[in-house]
Amino acid sequence: MSFSWKNIKRRTNLLIGSALVMFVAGMAVFAPLLAPYHPTEDANILYSEEPPCEQFWFGTDIQGRDILSRVIYGSRISLSVGLFTQFMNSVIGIFMGLMAGYFGKWIDDLIMSITNILLSIPTLVFALAVMALMGPGLINVFIALGVTNWSYTCRLTRSQVLSAKRLNYVMAARALGYGKFRIMFNQILPNIMGPILVISTLGVAGAILLEAALSFLGLGVQPPTPSWGGMLAGAREKLFTAPWISIYPGMAIFLTVLGLNLFGDGLRDLLDPHITQQK
Amino acid sequence: MFAFIIRRILQFIPTVIGISFIMFVLLNVLPGSAALMTGGKEILSPEIVKKLEKKWGLDKPFHVRYLNYMVGLAKGDLGTSFIRGDKVRDIIGNRLWPTLKLAVAALAIACFIGIPLGFYSAVKQGTWVDTVTMVGAVSGVSMPQFWSALLLMYLFSVVLRWLPTFGYGNGDLKNLILPAVTLGIGYMALLARTTRAAVVEVLSQDYIRTAHAKGLSVLFINGKHVFRNTMVLILTTIGMQFGSLMGETVVVETVFSWPGIGSLMVDSIFLRDTPVTQGCIMLIIFVFMSVNLSVDILYSVVDPRIRYD
Amino acid sequence: MTELSNRTKRPLLEVDHLHTSFHTFDGVVKAVNDVSFAMNTRETLGIVGESGSGKSVTALSIMRLLKSPPARIEKGRILFDSIDLLEISMSRMRDIRGNRISMIFQEPMTSLNPLFSVGNQMSEMFVRHQGLTRREAWNRSVEMLEKVQIPSPGKRAREFPHHMSGGMRQRVMIAMALACDPEILIADEPTTALDVTIQAQVVDLMMKLRKDYGAAILMITHDLGVIAEIARRVIVMYAGQVVEEADVISIFEEPRHPYTRSLLKSIPKLGDASTHGRKRLQEIKGIVPSLADLPAGCHFYPRCPHADPICRQGEIALEEPAVGHRVRCIRHAGL
DSSP states (O other), X not given: OHHHHHHHHHHHHHHHHHHHHHHHHHHHHTHHHXXXXXXXXXXXXXXXXXXXXXXXXXXXXXXXXXXXXXXXXXXHHHHHHHXXXXXXXXXXXXXXXXXXXXXXXXXXHHHHXXXXXXXXXXXXXXXXXXXXXXXXXXXXXXXXXXXXXXXHHHHHHHHHHHHHHTSHHHHHHHHTTOOHHHIIIIIIHHHHHHHHXXXXXXXXHHHHHHHHHHHHTTSSSOTTSOOHHHHTXXXXXXXXXXXXXXXXXXXXXXXXXXXXXXXXXXXXXXXOHHHHHOO | OHHHHHHHHHXXXXXXXXXXXXXXXXXXXXXXXXXXXXXXXXXXXXXXXXXXXXXXXXXXXXXXHHHHHHHHHHTTOOOBOTXXXXXXXXXXXXXXXXXXXXXXXXXXXXXXXXXXXXXXXXXXXXXXXXXXXXXXXXXXXXXXXXXXXXXXXXXXXXXXXXXXXXXXXXXXXXXXXXXXXXXXXXXXXXXXXXXXXXXXXXXXXXHHHHHHHTTOOHHHIIIIIIHHHHHHHHHHHHHHHHHHHHHHHHHHHHHTTOOSHHHHHHHHHHHTXXXXXXXXXXXXXXXXXXXXXXXXXXXXXXXTTSOOO | OTTHHHXXXXXXXXXXXXXXXXXXXXXXXXXXXXXXXXXXXXXXXEEXXXXXXXXXXXXXXXXXXXXTTTEEEEEEEEEETXXXXXXXXXXXXXXXXXXXEEEEOSOTTTSSOTTSOHHHHHXXXXXXXXOOOHHHHHHHHHHHHXXXXXXXXXXXXXXXXXXXXXXXXXXHHHHHHHTTOOSEEEEESTTTTSOHHHHHHXXXXXXXXXXXXXXXXXEEESOHHHHHHXXXXXXXXXXXXXXXXXXXXXXXXXXXXXXXXXXXXXXXXXXXXXXXXXXXXXXXXXXXXXXXXXXXXXXXXXXXXXXXXXXXXXXXXXXEEETTEEEOOTTGGGO
16 A cells, blocks of 8 residues: 555656646647737736736736736746756757766866856856846847756766766777767767756756746846746735735746656656665 | 865865856956946947046956956955945945845755754655655745745735835844745755755665664664764755855845845846946855855765865 | 573574565565574574575564565564564664674675764664763774774774775674674675685684674575585575575585585585586576566476476475475475
8 A cells, every 4th residue: 555655656746747847838839829818918007906807817917917818928938948948058068068078188177167167156146147248138038048057967967978988888889989979979878868858857947947037136038028037026016905916927937847846856766766666 | 184174275266266257258248338338328428438437447458357356356355336436345245244144044944944854754754744845845946936935925924914024124033034934945945855865865875774783773873873974965965055045145135125245236237337246246156155165174074085185 | 590591492593484575566575485494592504595585684584674665574473582573662672683683794885884983883882782881882892893803903993984994894893793792693695795815704703703702693695615614504595485404514415405406516616527627517597586476386496407397286395304404395305
């Protein structure tokens, strides 16, 4: 009994996680079909700060826009920022990690000192510095988050490469005279994709939180584009009169990030033979 | 031991130089850009711009400015604010205490709740306490701070009216509670997760089996062997993640109108007051690195395997 | 101590129809399947078997050191000095562990906590079981290190495990196990992880200490050489069962179970044809069956050179063809 419960619980984080992620992805893809109103143009000052009701399920904001519709469209921003920036970080990180791990010597030293420096700068602070230089805006968010957060992926890849290098299949490939890049990309990379996938999933969650924070501070995606973080920017001032403005966009961020984190955790459990074997 | 500490401090220096270089390049890529690009460009006449540039030393070539900046940095001089004309050091100095207070309070909440919770759920693996803690922890790391801030404000200020919504007050404890809890939640959740994983890992080690075979009590084994070995792993996380805590002060201070370094940094970004922005960033990073350095030193105290040579 | 005479009559340790299994995702693994044996005071009993034969699990069951879940002791009794170890509370068990029954493990490299000095970890024994002060305990620990022939024990006690070699650490483990003068010492493959020369030293040390301390030793190993050197009586285990039990001479001179015979044929003998390359060393064909999916009847059937269809019909009982010689094979008489 207890064993099957454990079994179920282990799978549940993966199940709930993927369900949440699929839900948000569906929202993003079918936003125009799902949203009852247009996220930016259907502003009517007469309906300003309406509490949740039959007409506006999540209520309306200061300008009288339907919060539900804006939350639905906001998923597009969050997901695209999360996926795109993590993709960039993964590509940079994997490449750098492969280089450092495979070639070693001064290349390794150089790349490791760069990641050392990058890891000493809190990601949000780094992103803020980039935004300070380039100014707010969606494209700049892509750049700020896409080039600053690859150190973990790089280090993970490097350590995986270092241990893979000692394994038989790489030795065999070397003995067969395969080229360095062929070994790196065709032999090593597919074998270390598991852990990288896990860290990337968690990275998407992190990037979504960062974008939300930047937009909340007013340095990210600019209004009237519906971004979940940005929708909360002026919410504090309305906490007494219109608390619903604060609740739903935050809930959307929370559930999306939660889904990704659960999915990543579940994936890690699945890939980690330590955990799957026992009990 | 002493030599080890000195050596770690010396290793610190190139990283600081590297970081300051990256930040300086980032914020000063376009000559004179930061201050004069937006806010001022239509209002200020070219002559005034020229004068200001000269006053702030922005007319000099990049490497000269970087050198000047680094010389200043070495002397503890972070430059002069574009907007207020005050020394950046003094502006930041006034903001330092609130930020430290906030960070330390959040760290304390995270450590004193997160670590015991993680420990307990690892020891009670599979029970409902474990399940609840771990669901809570994954939720905690998934919450955006500004949202937890708004929820806490709504509950404790608007509904219950127990605590002030925002502001520093006169530095009262009641003003500190909400920001500290907000900042602490994510970190606490993270520590609970890490601690649990670390304890589970340590519990599976052979030396724990040996300890049981010796007839030692569970309490003794957990309190001595498990705790000490777990601390090594937990300390790493505390050090590594302190950076995100420092980064998150920016958001938390802004949402609570807390007069610290983080909110100063956001303000100065909007005002394009580059020297202040730069100073804030350097300070945050410096605090983070100092914490990491202390963790490293503590590490060598806890773990005899760390070699000092 | 009035029952001392009483105690000498009864065996010191009696394992009686022990069943231990692991409940995993893949099903129930019967690691120990109806194992019974007895052990007298000061006796040295050897348990031999391949990995997966259930010999370590038997030892861990006696110590109640198996993690549950997944492990579960389903049935059986373990009587130690008339106490059923499976019935008593965990806190009473902890009073016995390390004090009256102690155990050393296969992995000397990982069996000591890396963060505490060797002396510190040894002192715990004296503080726990004899109520000594830390200072007294430390002095006793240094004495024990000297007994296991560790040079400059006073200095060594302050060192950490990573300063020591594998053999040295195993000596520390032995010293620790003998610290409270136990009645039984369970040694689970104590030499397997060590270099050959160090193995001999450790075995010699254990034989010497057996005389000094008078503890009964349960020596678990897959190394028949170690068994021949140290044990009086031997139990051969296969797939969770005892397949043969006899005194050490009978096991080597007239093994009755086909598995024991194959085991003996698979070790090289000095001066034998196989060591001169003229004859191939015999191996046991096939692999140990999965404990989650055991063959019906005799568990050794798939690998047995004398297999007969009759071997698959029903459980094979442990017979006693000669006094003190037990064997689990229905065809042993005809072989």
